[in-house]
Amino acid sequence: MKHILVIADHAGSEQHAFEKALELARLTIADIHVVSFCYEPLSDVQYQYHTNNTQVDLKSLVIKASEEHWESYLGSHPVKEQVSHEVVWEKYIHEWILEHCKTRHYDLIVKTGHRSEKFFYTPTDWQLFRESTIPVYCVSKKPVDTKKVILVALDLRTKQREKLLLNNRLLEAAFQLAVQTDSVLHCCYAIAIPRLVKDLDMIDVTAKVHEVEKEVRTQAAAWFDIYDIDKKHLHIKQGTPANVVNDFARKLKAQCVVVGSMGRVGIKGKLIGNTAEKVIQQAVADLLVI
Numbered sequence: 001m002k003h004i005l006v007i008a009d010h011a012g013s014e015q016h017a018f019e020k021a022l023e024l025a026r027l028t029i030a031d032i033h034v035v036s037f038c039y040e041p042l043s044d045v046q047y048q049y050h051t052n053n054t055q056v057d058l059k060s061l062v063i064k065a066s067e068e069h070w071e072s073y074l075g076s077h078p079v080k081e082q083v084s085h086e087v088v089w090e091k092y093i094h095e096w097i098l099e100h101c102k103t104r105h106y107d108l109i110v111k112t113g114h115r116s117e118k119f120f121y122t123p124t125d126w127q128l129f130r131e132s133t134i135p136v137y138c139v140s141k142k143p144v145d146t147k148k149v150i151l152v153a154l155d156l157r158t159k160q161r162e163k164l165l166l167n168n169r170l171l172e173a174a175f176q177l178a179v180q181t182d183s184v185l186h187c188c189y190a191i192a193i194p195r196l197v198k199d200l201d202m203i204d205v206t207a208k209v210h211e212v213e214k215e216v217r218t219q220a221a222a223w224f225d226i227y228d229i230d231k232k233h234l235h236i237k238q239g240t241p242a243n244v245v246n247d248f249a250r251k252l253k254a255q256c257v258v259v260g261s262m263g264r265v266g267i268k269g270k271l272i273g274n275t276a277e278k279v280i281q282q283a284v285a286d287l288l289v290i
Helices: 016-028 059-075 093-103 124-129 160-179 197-199 205-226 242-250 266-271 275-282
Strands: 001-006 031-038 048-049 056-059 083-090 108-112 136-138 147-153 184-191 236-237 255-259 284-287
Touching: 001 093, 016 031, 016 059, 016 136, 016 160, 031 059, 031 093, 059 083, 059 205, 083 147, 093 124, 108 124, 124 136, 124 236, 147 160, 147 242, 160 255, 160 284, 184 205, 184 242, 205 236, 236 242, 242 255, 242 275, 255 275
Parallel strands: 001 031, 001 108, 031 083, 108 136, 147 184, 147 255, 184 236, 255 284
Antiparallel strands: 048 056, 136 284
């Protein structure tokens, strides 16, 4: 990891994203570029007059205040890492980030998590999860008791080429993060049996779970050999993926959960959703979304 893009937290609040980026940069000798976004609807009050009748551009004042805040923050929090900063006047943050990343190379985007979504409103986090080709590290604002554990959620029964490629990316990202943070890598898989099938006793659920678990452990063996993962660190449980992943994350006290997103957007994304997003909504740990 060489280049990290940080989306700064609002002025006056704790800089969770920047602090996490510093932690990762120290371990990987990466440089950090921080972007502070500011935007205010000034159409009705674009200019004001001082007592000397000079016209003042309020937009420029807002940008200047943001720049001064960041300079003051760095002045009181000196760092050894290479850090650059810019202030951007932009309402649609995710669009700016996606365009910016087309012309600049980054290995990681780091921002503080804001994970709520409504049908008619999709926050920046969700837009990035769905559309960014660069991994997004989402920092949790909630202080939780964690251990040096990285948990990655995999689809170990898939036959689809796209999901197999995503599994590879997830394992590689999780492995690198575990190495960089001196953490232990764990994996998990959810055996999803539809509720109606269970309620109507259509199958022997216990037997099916044992059958699938055996298949999954066999499927995972090759990957575990490549990444030197202890086979005891594969956790399998019957349930919905979101519940299973977050249950294991809490049990293991994982400091970061690595999940993949297939990037459904628009109405399809809202109506169907992504498994990753259901995991994200319930998560209390940091998240790395691929």
